[in-house]
Amino acid sequence: MDRKEMLRLSGIVKKFNPGTVNEKIALNGLDLTLNDGDFVTVIGGNGAGKSTMLNAIAGVWRVDGGSVVLDGRDITSLPEYKRALYLGRVFQDPMMGTAADMQIEENLALASRRGKRKTLAPGIKKAERAQYRELLSELGLGLEDRLSVKVGTLSGGQRQALTLLMAAMREPKLLLLDEHTAALDPKTAAKVLEITDRIISEKKLTALMITHNMKDAIAHGNRLIMMHEGRVIIDVSGEEKRRLTVEDLLEMFTRASGGEFSNDRAILS
């Protein structure tokens, strides 16, 4: 590949409750490399380490081993709020990505200042409003006329769409989507996925998208990885990925996980 490397995870280890009976190794020497422009869908059973991987990249806590290199810079020891400059994030819980008690325009203004030093300049300037109105109208959800409405009054789908907009606003080096459509009804989920596709292709973003839905994992992105016990066990891309079916995936999963996790088939399908 001639595209430059955007993310390199090397030997990432993350243990929860170390030294107790509840010790769990969530990431067990995880290696993953993403090239610029990769749109990777991530699947795997419960406890496979999918969300933990995104949190390790985002710096929610320190990893117990390994390194995170983003666009050539080692960010392993950078605190979460400093990495935010390079990352866009959308969470599974629609409540988590926005500030409910603040207006739509205030949320957007926060996102447009992501990673910038906070000063005593106005939190939002007049000229920004027109820009936000235009951005919101592209979503096609009618939010452009509700700039001063509190985000808490929006539906889950509207909040996720807004969070996506905020995440992509400053053109992050990497977009992290943690099952961002799982809490939505099928119709809204499809709409949010459509917006996701559009934003990623328009801005040529590199993205990691976790999903529980195998069909979505196959239909979106240029590459698909499957995680199991804190590592990547399947990695398909290009033509091979385009030809994948859900049956193929289940077959691969059973084989790669040693056949012992057939219980997870129900979760994955």
Next chain:
Amino acid sequence: MGNFLGSMPGAVAQGLIWGIMAVGVYITFRILDIADLTVDGSVCTGAAVCAVLIVNGVNVWLAMLAALVAGIVAGCVTWFFHVILGIPAILAGILTQLMLWSANLKIMGGANVAVSARQFKGIFVTQMDIGGSLIWLFAGAAITVGLLYLFFGTELGCAIRATGCNGAMSRAQGINTNVMKLIGLALSNGIVALAGAVLCQYQGFSDINMGKGAIVTGLASVIIGEAVVRKIGKNFALKLTGVFVGSVIYWMVYQTVVFFKIDTDLLKMLSALLVALFLGIPYLKKQLGQRKTRGGAANG
């Protein structure tokens, strides 16, 4: 009855002074979403610093500035306990409060310090001249509301509001939430100490017990104020004004209780119950709502 009405301007003055304190409580409780019990100590710290400095011949304005700084320091201590040492916010506040009890006694060199307006001519807010004091206090309240309205509209102010509203989101948006909590706690306690500094001038003394239950008084004012202005609008300046309105109502009720010789010992009990009731209602409503939907789902 004339005497009763005559006591009202004093109640309004008290209400406005405690209103400044309640605005400090509003910043931590409503904006930062932290119940900060430091205030029970920092009211007196502000009063103690101010009184001692005035008695020692320091300019009244400088004494008030020093009180503000003392409050800011108290807020920083609570922040250190809470954010750096990971102690739950409520306990962190109680620890600082206890430290301040000793600090206040040391600052005053005893349990109280007298600062009579008769003796110290620089004092401009005093119960010996309630009319003149009210002009200063109304101006002070207006300036407090105006400045805080402007501040919480800035980038920094918005970042503090976002921190209180959703910490995870704030960090994902590159906000250093620890620093925002520091600014919020420092600002809040600075304002509370400033209220203490005004109060000691008004009543003519500072006293080790003067901040006792301040958090509850403050919360009661915040809650009463919210109930009053909710119908009018949602503007932030209006909400802050509501805190002053709530505080004035609180002290008018207090004055009424005093005037009709109802047992004032019960007042703190009533304030606490009022706060518990108003904080509990939204929760109970939610519980009841959930039960209803659960029942509905079972039927359907």
